[in-house]
Amino acid sequence: MPKIVDPEERRRAVVDAVFRVVRRDGVEAASLRNIATEAELAIGSVRHYFTSHEELMVFAMKEMVERVSARVLAHAEALRRPAPVRDRAERAEALLREFLPADSERFDEAVVWLEFTSAARTRPSLQPQAKRLYEGMRMIVGKVLAEANRGGRLHEGLDLDAETERLCALLDGLTVTAVLQPWSFTPQAALDVLHAHLSSLSVDGLED
Amino acid sequence: MPKIVDPEERRRAVVDAVFRVVRRDGVEAASLRNIATEAELAIGSVRHYFTSHEELMVFAMKEMVERVSARVLAHAEALRRPAPVRDRAERAEALLREFLPADSERFDEAVVWLEFTSAARTRPSLQPQAKRLYEGMRMIVGKVLAEANRGGRLHEGLDLDAETERLCALLDGLTVTAVLQPWSFTPQAALDVLHAHLSSLSVDGLED
DNA sequence: AATAAAGTAGCACGCACATGCTATAAACTT
DNA sequence: AAGTTTATAGCATGTGCGTGCTACTTTATT
Numbered sequence: 001m002p003k004i005v006d007p008e009e010r011r012r013a014v015v016d017a018v019f020r021v022v023r024r025d026g027v028e029a030a031s032l033r034n035i036a037t038e039a040e041l042a043i044g045s046v047r048h049y050f051t052s053h054e055e056l057m058v059f060a061m062k063e064m065v066e067r068v069s070a071r072v073l074a075h076a077e078a079l080r081r082p083a084p085v086r087d088r089a090e091r092a093e094a095l096l097r098e099f100l101p102a103d104s105e106r107f108d109e110a111v112v113w114l115e116f117t118s119a120a121r122t123r124p125s126l127q128p129q130a131k132r133l134y135e136g137m138r139m140i141v142g143k144v145l146a147e148a149n150r151g152g153r154l155h156e157g158l159d160l161d162a163e164t165e166r167l168c169a170l171l172d173g174l175t176v177t178a179v180l181q182p183w184s185f186t187p188q189a190a191l192d193v194l195h196a197h198l199s200s201l202s203v204d205g206l207e208d
Numbered sequence: 209m210p211k212i213v214d215p216e217e218r219r220r221a222v223v224d225a226v227f228r229v230v231r232r233d234g235v236e237a238a239s240l241r242n243i244a245t246e247a248e249l250a251i252g253s254v255r256h257y258f259t260s261h262e263e264l265m266v267f268a269m270k271e272m273v274e275r276v277s278a279r280v281l282a283h284a285e286a287l288r289r290p291a292p293v294r295d296r297a298e299r300a301e302a303l304l305r306e307f308l309p310a311d312s313e314r315f316d317e318a319v320v321w322l323e324f325t326s327a328a329r330t331r332p333s334l335q336p337q338a339k340r341l342y343e344g345m346r347m348i349v350g351k352v353l354a355e356a357n358r359g360g361r362l363h364e365g366l367d368l369d370a371e372t373e374r375l376c377a378l379l380d381g382l383t384v385t386a387v388l389q390p391w392s393f394t395p396q397a398a399l400d401v402l403h404a405h406l407s408s409l410s411v412d413g414l415e416d
Numbered sequence: 417a418a419t420a421a422a423g424t425a426g427c428a429c430g431c432a433c434a435t436g437c438t439a440t441a442a443a444c445t446t
Numbered sequence: 447a448a449g450t451t452t453a454t455a456g457c458a459t460g461t462g463c464g465t466g467c468t469a470c471t472t473t474a475t476t
Contacts, residue, residue: 010423026330028236031463042425043464053464111329117388118326121319122234134389159404165393166378166401173381180325181342185373193374196367200408218453239433251434252455261434417476424471432463441454446447 011049011059014039018060023108027115030057054125061116061129068109068133072098072140079147089153092144093198099137099171100190101178107187110175141168145201154201163201170197219257219267222247226268231316235323238265262333269324269337276317276341280306280348287355297361300352301406307345307379308398309386315395318383349376353409362409371409378405 017039021030032053036043050056075095083091101107117133120126142164148154174190225247229238240261244251258264283303291299309315325341328334350372356362382398 007422024330026327029330032465033463044425045423047465048423051465114326118322119234121388122232122237130388131391134385135392138392162401162404165397166405169381169385169398169401170374170378171381172384173377173379176380176384177342177377180329180338183339184343184346189373190377193370193377196370197374215452240435241433250455253453255435256453259435419474419476421474422472425469427466427468429466430464433461434459436457436459438457439455442452443450444452445450 007049012063014041014046014049014056015060015063018056019064019108019112022060022115023111027057027119032056057123058125058129061120061126064109064112064116065129065133068098068113069136072136076140076143079144085151085153088151089148089198089202092148093195095144096141096167096171096194096198097191100174100194101187102191103187107178110179114176114179137171138164138168141171148202153203155203158201167197170194215257220271222249222254222257222264223268223271226264227272227316227320230268230323231319235265235327240264265331266333266337269328269334272317272320272324273337273341276306276321277344280344284348284351287352293359293361296359297356297406297410300356301403303352304349304375304379304402304406305399308382308402309395310399311395315386318387322384322387345379346372346376349379356410361411363411366409375405378402 014035017035018030021034021038025034032043032046035056036046039046046056050059072095075091075098079088079091079095098106101110113133116126117130120130142160145154145160145163145167149158149160171194174193177185178187178190222243225243226238229242229246233242240251240254243264244254247254254264258267280303283299283306287296287299287303306314309318321341324334325338328338350368353362353368353371353375357366357368379402382401385393386395386398
């Protein structure tokens with residue numbers, strides 16, 4: 001048998017290199033050569049773990065979706081546990097903040113998200129992941145609003161489906177703007193807009 | 209002198225070919241070869257009008273920005289003329305609709321917009337246009353809200369700057385979602401969300 | 417010590433790309 | 447008719463790409 005190497009760990013190291021290249025130069029620059037260089041491996045070594053370029057891209061996007069989902073679901077679990085009414089709104093907002101590029105790690109992830117998601121438009125092999133992520137976001141945002149509504153924290157007569165679409169579009173728009181116009185729209189501005197939006201839905205406004 | 213050809217028209221024909229390629233296969237597929245084929249020209253002919261690939265891309269993006277701006281500014285002019293209060297809200301919404309992919313022509317344009325704007329993140333030569341378009345949108349959206357506010361059509365106590373950012377992000381988010389998730393989010397849904405959002409800002413709601 | 421397995425490295429091929437440069441065709445001016 | 451200018455076309459070069467394939471190293475088993 002060969003050198004003692006954990007293949008899982010190697011694959012993750014390669015995928016991290018993919019993320020760095022995509023973050024820096026875009027998905028079109030994510031060639032095997034550039035990725036191998038970034039990972040400080042020979043191109044042949046990368047190909048030992050991923051038989052084709054397409055397979056690597058799909059795997060990387062899956063990993064990205066996985067990481068986002070894991071973070072969001074952790075918040076979702078916390079939200080499901082009973083809590084004083086006062087904290088529930090804050091927890092809901094904390095969950096929604098996960099969709100925004102609030103810190104540099106999340107910002108990098110948002111860039112990678114946008115790159116992969118828009119690449120999926122013309123790359124059929126990436127579309128399942130793009131759909132999965134978007135549907136998941138809609139579902140979780142819908143649940144957050146439904147929970148808030150059950151708790152009587154939202155204005156009466158709101159159309160929850162419509163509000164879900166509005167909030168999802170707002171989150172995507174804030175992320176896209178922060179990623180593509182960083183010189184005039186900061187992550188903090190995105191957080192502020194989210195807070196204002198939630199206040200506008202809430203019966204009491206939100207304590208800040 | 210040569211064959212009787214209007215160079216302006218030729219350049220526009222080439223740019224239209226760029227748009228079709230970008231719409232169909234993304235900006236990364238917009239090579240001189242693909243563009244020449246799409247325009248039914250020889251690659252050398254295209255190069256007669258554009259000395260480099262980069263110059264062509266910049267020109268094409270400028271043209272896209274130009275077209276969007278022209279459409280929006282036409283509405284802005286109409287909005288500046290006096291009109292009954294009743295019509296002013298409708299006119300404002302009609303202007304804002306120009307930012308959404310409401311019909312197939314605008315949808316195609318939105319795809320091209322997203323492709324170029326996100327390509328600009330890693331292509332310095334495209335960034336000036338990306339900034340210009342985004343700043344222009346912010347300005348015009350800000351003016352629309354300010355005008356509505358002066359007319360007393362908005363709720364009191366609104367932070368207009370914050371509302372401008374929220375509306376801009378919403379418009380971008382709706383467009384991005386319609387472009388990237390067309391199977392689950394239709395242009396009509398985007399129009400509905402916009403209408404609902406404006407209603408939520410308006411003191412009377414909006415008629416119908 | 418011999419062998420098998422897994423990791424690492426990289427050559428070679430065919431293709432697509434942007435671009436420098438040259439050659440031909442066409443049409444207006446003189 | 448001759449010459450000038452512009453349009454069209456395409457060849458040649460160097461670079462980067464994914465991938466098929468082969469060789470070499472390293473380690474664990476026998």
